Amino acid sequence: xxxxxxxxxxxxxxxxxxxxxxxxxxxxKLLASIRLLDAKLTxxxxxxxxxxxxxDIMYIESTDKKTFIYTPADxxxxxxxxxxxxxxxxxxxxxxxxxNCIFNMNHIQIIEPDFDRRLIxxxxxxxxxxxxxxxxxxxxxxxxx
Numbered sequence: 149x150x151x152x153x154x155x156x157x158x159x160x161x162x163x164x165x166x167x168x169x170x171x172x173x174x175x176x177k178l179l180a181s182i183r184l185l186d187a188k189l190t191x192x193x194x195x196x197x198x199x200x201x202x203x204d205i206m207y208i209e210s211t212d213k214k215t216f217i218y219t220p221a222d223x224x225x226x227x228x229x230x231x232x233x234x235x236x237x238x239x240x241x242x243x244x245x246x247x248n249c250i251f252n253m254n255h256i257q258i259i260e261p262d263f264d265r266r267l268i269x270x271x272x273x274x275x276x277x278x279x280x281x282x283x284x285x286x287x288x289x290x291x292x293x
Contacts (some may be wrong), residue, residue, distance in 0.1 A: 173292075179239075187240050191217045191224025194226065198224060202240055206271050207251040208233055220273055243287050245269070246280040253291065 164182055166254040168175055171260060187202035217224040217233075226233060229269045234242065234250050241253045251269065258270035267279035279287050 177241075187216060187237065189226065189228075189236070190279065191226050193222060193224045200224060202237060203243075203254065205242075205252050206273075207245070207249060207253040207277060208242075210248045218275075243290055244283045245277050245287070246258075246283065249277060251277055256291075259291065 166175060166179070172273070189200045189202060189205070191198050191200050200217060200219065204221075208215060208217050208230060210216075215226040215228060215230050215233065215267050217226050228236075230248065230250065233246045234244065237250065240248050243253060245251050251271065255266060255271060256269055258268075260268045260270070262268045262278065265281040265284055267284045269277045269279060269287075281284060
């Protein structure tokens with residue numbers, strides 16, 4: 149892989165150009181990581197609105213008709229439904245774990261098989277997420293487990 153960086157004073161924003169003879173899984177992962185750097189979500193905590201970097205999000209969970217965004221430092225409530233957030237984050241290394249949870253692949257530490265074709269994913273801070281058998285195959289394919 150050849151990397152060329154050009155610094156120009158007149159540039160107003162960073163531009164990333166990827167030249168390749170074909171799209172591969174490695175290039176898709178690289179693009180997802182780049183997109184993740186630029187993605188932000190909003191969340192509420194203690195009556196205040198916060199801007200949350202998508203790269204900082206470990207997982208997002210929906211319970212009791214409320215959606216919560218979990219980072220290593222805090223928990224925020226989102227005004228969006230889980231499927232809306234999934235749509236925003238689908239090309240940014242987030243995967244569905246169950247009908248009420250999506251997670252950031254970049255925060256995974258351990259992946260273990262569980263009974264009945266499920267997976268147990270251990271995130272940073274020793275947080276465990278159960279990937280239901282409905283989504284386990286897609287997670288395995290994406291992670292190449």
